[in-house]
Amino acid sequence: GAGVSQSPRYKVTKRGQDVALRCDPISGHVSLYWYRQALGQGPEFLTYFNYEAQQDKSGLPNDRFSAERPEGSISTLTIQRTEQRDSAMYRCASSGGTAYYEKLFFGSGTQLSVL
Amino acid sequence: GQNIDQPTEMTATEGAIVQINCTYQTSGFNGLFWYQQHAGEAPTFLSYNVLDGLEEKGRFSSFLSRSKGYSYLLLKELQMKDSASYLCAVRVGWDNAGNMLTFGGGTRLMVKP
Numbered sequence: 001g002a003g004v005s006q007s008p009r010y011k012v013t014k015r016g017q018d019v020a021l022r023c024d025p026i027s028g029h030v031s032l033y034w035y036r037q038a039l040g041q042g043p044e045f046l047t048y049f050n051y052e053a054q055q056d057k058s059g060l061p062n063d064r065f066s067a068e069r070p071e072g073s074i075s076t077l078t079i080q081r082t083e084q085r086d087s088a089m090y091r092c093a094s095s096g097g098t099a100y101y102e103k104l105f106f107g108s109g110t111q112l113s114v115l
Numbered sequence: 116g117q118n119i120d121q122p123t124e125m126t127a128t129e130g131a132i133v134q135i136n137c138t139y140q141t142s143g144f145n146g147l148f149w150y151q152q153h154a155g156e157a158p159t160f161l162s163y164n165v166l167d168g169l170e171e172k173g174r175f176s177s178f179l180s181r182s183k184g185y186s187y188l189l190l191k192e193l194q195m196k197d198s199a200s201y202l203c204a205v206r207v208g209w210d211n212a213g214n215m216l217t218f219g220g221g222t223r224l225m226v227k228p
Contacts, residue, residue, distance in 0.1 A: 004157075031214065042119075042202050042218030043158065056215060091157065095214055101146060101165065102214055106157035 002026075004107035006092050012113045013082055021077045021110045023092030032075050033093040033104060034067055043091055043106075049075060050098050082114045117141045119219035121203050126225045127193055135188045135222045137203030148216060149177050149188045150202040158202055161188070190224075198226045 005024040013019050025032050031050050035043035045059040051072040060066070064082075069075040079086055089111050093104040118140040127133040139147070146165040150158040164170055164179035164186060176189040188201055200223045204216040 033214065040221070040223075042204070042221050043216075045215050045217065048215060059215075101163055103148070103160040103163065104158075104214055104216070106159070108157050 004092055004094055004105050006090075006107040006110050008110060009108065010111045010113075012115065014115050015083060016081055018078065018080045019082055019112065021079075021090050021112070023075045023077070023107060025073065025075070025092070025094030026096075026105055029094035029096050029105075031095045031098055031102070032069055033095075034075070034077050035091045035093065035106075037089045037091055037109070039089075046077070079112075082112075084114050087112055087114045117205070117207060117217045119203055119205060119217060121201075121219045121222045123220065124223045124225070126227060127190075129193055129195060129226055129228050131193050132189065132191050133193060133224065135190070135201050135203075135224065137186045137188075137219060139184050139186070139203070139205050139219075141184075141205050141207045141217065143207040144181060145206045145208060147177075147179055147186050148204045148206070149175075149186075150204065150218075151199050152202060152221065153199045161201075193226050195226050195228070198224060200224070 007022045033048040034046040037043045047057040047067050049069040064080045067077045089109045091109040093106045095102040121137045149161040152158040162177035169178045174191045179186045200221040202221045203219040
């Protein structure tokens with residue numbers, strides 16, 4: 001696609017429910033990143049993939065959070081048993097290669113609200 | 116731990132020059148990025164520095180001093196559309212660590228007529 005696409009744009013859920021956030025990166029992009037951004041703050045790293053392999057998940061807050069990218073393209077970030085503190089903007093980004101100078105292209109994000 | 120500091124807010128006048136500073140104390144360093152983020156939108160890439168010195172790109176320039184843990188973004192001939200948040204981010208990983216960036220809190224720039 002023309003850019004990084006995320007869905008849904010907004011997600012409102014009740015505490016204790018599971019949610020799945022989807023990211024469709026720019027076509028052909030090797031690397032895919034998940035970040036979380038609180039209002040008025042910079043993005044916070046969660047996890048990233050090169051192709052289908054999850055390279056680092058050190059930023060995932062706890063084991064309720066998981067991510068997958070089974071075919072090296074679309075990725076899903078899943079939050080189980082959501083809590084109010086999980087409310088934030090979840091942003092996906094992709095880059096064309098794995099080099100350290102590669103710039104990230106961010107999606108519009110999914111605004112998650114846990115009631 | 117990683118610490119990246121930048122001013123929370125700045126105000127400047129249309130047509131003027133503004134400098135946004137960023138200082139960092141990180142466990143490693145493999146480059147510094149600046150991103151622009153308009154309200155309600157996604158961050159977009161502005162610049163990348165890995166060596167000391169000034170990188171110029173049109174109205175925007177970015178400077179890096181690794182020995183001082185310091186960078187700045189210089190915006191010239193300010194336009195109203197430059198009103199946005201500017202995010203400083205450091206890549207702390209090693210060569211195979213991809214682009215895991217640690218971001219500062221962002222500087223919200225308001226350009227006034």
